Amino acid sequence: MAHAASAPQGAGTDVSGQGEPKPRMARQLGWYASFSLAFGFVSIATGIFTTYGSVLATSGPRGIWAWPIAVIGQLSVALVFGALAARIPISGYSYQWVSRIVGPVWGWIMGWISFAFLGVVLVAVDYTIASTILPELFQYVGTTQNAWVITAVVVLLQAVLVAASTRTTHRVNSVAVTVQLVGMIALTVLLFAVGAFTGKLDFANLFETGTIPESGYFALGGGTSVGPFALAFLLGAFTIVGFESAANMAEETKNPARVIPKAMVQAVLSLGVLGFLFLVAITAAAGQVSGVGESDTPVATIITAVLGSVVGKILLVLVVVSIFSCGLVITLSGTRLVYAMSRDERFPGWQLLKRLNRRAATPLNATVFMMLVAQIILAVFSRSTDALFHLFSAGTLLPALIYAGTVAMYAIKRRSLPASQGFSLGRWEVPVLVVAGIWLVYELLIFRDASFLAPWTYVLVLFAIGGVYFAGLLFRRGRDGLTMPDMADIDRALDAGDATSAGPAMERSAR
Template sequence: MTEVRQEMARELGWYASFSVAFGFVSIATGIFTTYGAVLATSGPRGIWAWPISVIGQLAIALVFGALAARIPISGYSYQWVSRIVGPVWGWIMGWISFAFLGVVVVAVDYTIASTILPELFRYVGTTQNAWVITAGVVLLQALLVAISTRTTHRVNNAAVTMQLIGMIALTVLLFAVGAFTGKLDFAHLFETGTVPASGYYGLGGATEAGPFALAFLLGAFTIVGFESAANLAEETKDPARVIPKAMVQAVLSLGVLGFLFLIAVTAAAGRIDGVSASATPVATVITAVLGSVIGKILLVLVVISIFSCGLVITLSGTRLVYAMSRDERFPGWRLLKRIDRRTATPLNATIFMMLIAQIILAVFSRSTDALFELFSAATLLPAVIYAGTVAMYAAKRRSLPPSKGFSLGRWEIPVLVLAAVWLVYELLIFRDASFSAPWIYVLVLCGIGAVYLAVLIIRRGRDSLTMPDMADVDRALDTAGTAPVGAAAERTFQ
């Protein structure tokens, strides 16, 4: 039995953990990315799907919080499923998570280049300049993550603080200035716009989802990634208590603030010409209501928020690749499991994630519908991850290790039922024919993963894919918060 030493310092507190969850979710990113698609497919009335989506995602966050309090180890669903169901299923979950993190960072950064900068600097956005700008943003985020985890968190903490202040100020100003100038039309909140009212709430057919059903993608794409706080469990103080709290608070705060912002933007959009035809509808509304100067200042804050979101995704992706490589279960694991002595970061894993993001960007950016395809893939994959993890929790909840930080208690069954119903409904939306490109991405990545897993099992045998038993997890929980070691220090390998 060989002991593996902890190589990353446990130094993150509650606000850093909250900032990671809040920064990944980033309502600025999600709304700026998907609002135009919602207007096109569901009309202004589509914003009422948001609170339902928030409730569904909150149920998932509560389940993830219960798991994070029991198994506080980097790699979240990969680690949880590996230990509770089995290493092969855990590996599959880890690979799907990797595919998600690779595409979502591109979707987030592409938002800056395609929806905000053209409005901010008044130039015509094209697939070519969006590609170049996004590639530069991805590279800069990787550099920050590679140089220093502490610096990354300082940047993210500052950006999240700015996002909180900026989004609150933006929402208040839209309501106040819009009311003063008469540009708010609350009746617009209930209109369907160019979408026919007949059959609006229908479920759709075998290969198409109804208009209102498609509106749920706004919340499903935005309120996602809160579990990234669990991916930094080995760097968080008292993770069993801090991480569940951070995830739930991030979903609630973002849900409320995001809905108020949607109401303000949509009410203002009713009396502004050309919003539905704009490639950047949210930015168009902000500039029209608040004026060019104030609008641009607030758009700069939104750019910072979105950059922070991509930064957290990059950080989370590197930690997942590092965790799987440390277990010798990722392609090139010998290089990717290394912690750089100078930066104390998984430098090779960071470079790898950056290269993967650049490849995905090159594939999707040739399409004129690149943003829609990217955010669709980045919504489908987490839904699959969430569904698998919730199903695992439901099946194995009685055999889970004890929690010392967070428990669902008597609400466990209602929360599980709510999460399951929401996830089934969300996944059924992706039967719509417009999601063919995201499905192709998912199938290609899963095919590559299946080949590697088969090679891994053939070369090393299924028995080699063992994971530490639950006693190791219990011991990690006992020491969490009292000693500067993480779960990795408690892990033993056969």
């Protein structure tokens, strides 16, 4: 099977031999851009800053020990995704993989879940800027009203940047990821060094439960409840997601079958190690800082107490940069998914959403659509005082469903998959699948807790909307009308820039 490494690198149009040149997304992303996509989406600064307070409240300081377990689980998922990306390097990741390997019906379901996830997680990360960080940074009283307005503006800015230029978007993201890497490493080193010098590190605090009772701490819980330690897994589960965004840019990446798996795995590993060191540093320091449990921004409170107010402010600026970068990658990934499904004529309004802008060679209509979806989700959640908890819970539940479905598909169909062109699990395939399966089942069982009723409601509402549309799609076309293009034809079309053989929608995507 041909892969897409030989596609033209700088072209913004393709010529099919019929009529005028058609817009085409150029292959311009190398390894660091691909790594930055995975790293920027995951964004440990965003995830830890957003959820650390919840971990202290539900699991106590000891809850940070759930992080390395979650890293191992998510790394096993990233390895499976890497093996799939090396076999099917095309925009749409799980939607494309499941459609071509299991069938178009299951593929559409996976694509719709992915769309629901990207919509809600975009609002979740951007809402953090408005609801917690800016009020702390500029010392004003945050309300649901001003948080709504600020988040709406941030979402709009990200959409404008993504629609205007893919190259500029990646440059902004690469710079932001570099700033985040350097900043998080510097903060971690400073916390350990200054904390040790001033005696503000209490490593015994790493094993304390805080206000959480010791009795039943590791209990599995009941039918509608989970134990305190189980809830701590949400820190890693919410933070270490989105690494697959690199795979969603496969058609714009040079040598994607080799570059993308490497970028995803390296992003999860580096984030996992750096994130845990940072968690150890702030948790050890938290034992010597008063008022952490009552703070809306406990990470900033700890940093300020140990390193001073100036460094605390710098941390907040770093988090704003990281969150904006994270939202930028989510917007980019969401538009590519909507474009991919529309190109296959399987998304509501596909006639408009499959079009590429001639000047920028970006899916402009799909970008505007993702922005509007995010604004609607924001309007639904923003009046709630618990909006941030509900948003990040939904942003953890949905990727768990995506990962579980994709890993299950790989396990069942692994012997009939296309040949890999750049990455293979080899003899580690079965152990990796076992670890990934156990981890994902355990993670999904956490969401039986009654506190997750709102996220489940969001998921069910989105499923109902998608179900109505898909039922109409099946009624109009029938199951046979949803057959995906042959994978070899897709690859050949991407290699040659021939839009006419890549499926019925690809040919007409510029109209």
